[in-house]
Amino acid sequence: MLGFVLGTGEGREILREMNKFTEDIVVSTATAYGGELLKEYKVKHMNTKPLDLEGFKNLIREWNIKVFVDVSHPYASEASKTVIKACKEENIKYIRYERESYxxxxxxxxxxxxxxxxxxxxxxxxxxxxxxxxxxxxxxxxxxxxxxxxxxxxxxxxxxxxxxxxxxxxxxxxxxxxxxxxxxxxxxxxxxxxxxxxxxxxxxxxxxxxxxxxxxxxxxxxxxxxxxNKPKVDYGTVFNDLKDLILYLKEV
Incomplete structure (x- = not known):
């Protein structure tokens, strides 16, 4: 199962590409409005409320998520830090996708x-x-x-x-x-x-x-x-190109 934190305009494009080869997807957005924008895509579960550390850990365990992709807003650094910590404590892979700096x-x-x-x-x-x-x-x-x-x-x-x-x-x-x-x-x-x-x-x-x-x-x-400036966060593995991200996830 692949997990996604979606908080930017790329969410729909990512799910559209992912649905070409899998529906084993769990999505977390911070708002019901965010979930509404993504309802046309096929996923196993969609959370539409903000999650704390325990919330993300429970989501990972409940849905047996193996890789979590963080596509939250680049200025939502606290959310990213929470996901990073949850992935580390649950011993799963964390990946960051972020637009290139203009x-x-x-x-x-x-x-x-x-x-x-x-x-x-x-x-x-x-x-x-x-x-x-x-x-x-x-x-x-x-x-x-x-x-x-x-x-x-x-x-x-x-x-x-x-x-x-x-x-x-x-x-x-x-x-x-x-x-x-x-x-x-x-x-x-x-x-x-x-x-x-x-x-x-x-x-x-x-x-x-x-x-x-x-x-x-x-x-x-x-x-x-x-x-x-964007907040400084040590993300680890970062993708700036959506095609490269999708190719990577196909092999997971």
């Missing part, structure tokens, strides 16, 4: 790299103008709590729950753009110009996450990129 190949002098959101205040002190936060609603309240002098516009999913959380946390509707991505260059250009954006806060979410269009718009409009 920024490793970008030559743009206006990129400022940070290891945490707490470093933003210092990084933005010399930037006069509005900031666009594209790192999601989970980080919006943290950024808002830093007391930045800049006006920060938060681009988030058009969800009632998300907007309610932000407004109750002190972020006004004037500083919220609720729209579902990924976005083409034209939309990014329009937002940058409409809101007079001087810097964009982003994650290294890979080309599939629309980061290339975001960077191209920043370059064209002379806006800085504030990059929050």
């Amino acid at each position: 920024f490793d190949k970008v030559d743009y002098k206006q990129i400022i790299r940070l290891d945490s959101y707490e470093e933003l205040k210092k990084a933005l002190k010399d930037i006069k103008g509005n900031i666009l936060n594209t790192t999601g609603s989970n980080n919006a309240l943290l950024i808002n709590s830093l007391g930045l002098e800049n006006r920060v516009i938060h681009r988030v999913l058009p969800s009632y729950t998300v907007i309610k959380k932000l407004t109750e946390g002190g972020i006004t509707l004037d500083n919220i753009i609720a729209i579902k991505g990924p976005f083409g260059k034209a939309i990014n250009d329009g937002i940058i110009k409409e809101y007079n954006i001087k810097a964009i806060i982003t994650k290294d979410s890979g080309k599939e996450g629309g980061v290339e269009e975001k960077v191209n718009s920043a370059i064209e409009n002379n806006a800085k990129i504030i990059l929050i």
